[in-house]
Amino acid sequence: MERGERGRQEVVVRFDRVSLSYGRRRVLEGASFTVEGGKVVAIIGPSGAGKSSILKLIMGLIRPTAGRIEVFGVEPYLANHDGSLRGRIGLVFQEGALFDSLTVYENVEFYLRYVERVPPAQRRRRVMEVLEKLGIEEAAGQMPNELSGGMKKRVALARTLIFEPELLLYDEPTTGLDPLTTEVVDQLIVETNRRLGLTSIVVTHSLDTVMEVADEVLMLSGGKINQVGSPEKLLTSEDPRVKAFTAGLRRLIAAGQKGSPAEGVDDQHRH
Ligand SMILES: Nc1ncnc2c1ncn2[C@@H]1O[C@H](COP(=O)(O)OP(=O)(O)O)[C@@H](O)[C@H]1O
């Protein structure tokens, strides 16, 4: 399949009864789920449940102990070795991991220049294009330590988008950010997905982020995935593990607002 040929509803990621162990530590046990093209899917679950491991499996950095994984129709661990998924998957780290001694422009340019050795004119065009897409072209000459948290996240995202991935993976993009920056980053995730026609998977601890960005929620616990559905379904689910996750939010809503929990979350969704 060629780039850009995929339809909206196509399955981009498929886990079929996937198990994963690190030595004797069992992390996944028969986890199954699918992610459709064009969606923003949130993966939630307790710390240590295996969320980052799922992203590593999708990128083909590790291979499952049992079961089958397909990303764009191919097995990612094998594809990682024969190069057939090259450039199609982008990872946005929790910490932007910017080079402090390089400008924004140089940070975004880095891999094109030193790893891919793209010629200067072409490089300049691609860097400026991605900076403009994210609305940070004015900051091109600034140093990372002159930037706000939200701007740093944009630069980190630019460094990933320069490769024009079709599937974007975010590992806890808003952990440790203040509420305002969290909102900026949440909007950025949604905007990027819509404008560039990507598929996005967002691992997060933040229920705010889930409500703001997700078309669909996957809950990981006990080594299995519960494909919950829309974020609103989180609040009506009878699954005790889902209930435990949302209990904190339910209490907040009950304390602060009148009306049903679903309405409360809708209000929050729109603000
Ligand atoms: N390379 C590794 N070797 C051994 N154990 C690991 C490794 N990576 C992760 N783990 C363990 O696997 C479990 C799941 O890790 P991880 O996928 O990072 O969870 P999460 O992202 O949900 O917090 C944790 O108990 C972690 O300590």
Ligand SMILES: [Mg+2]
């Ligand atoms: Mg993690």
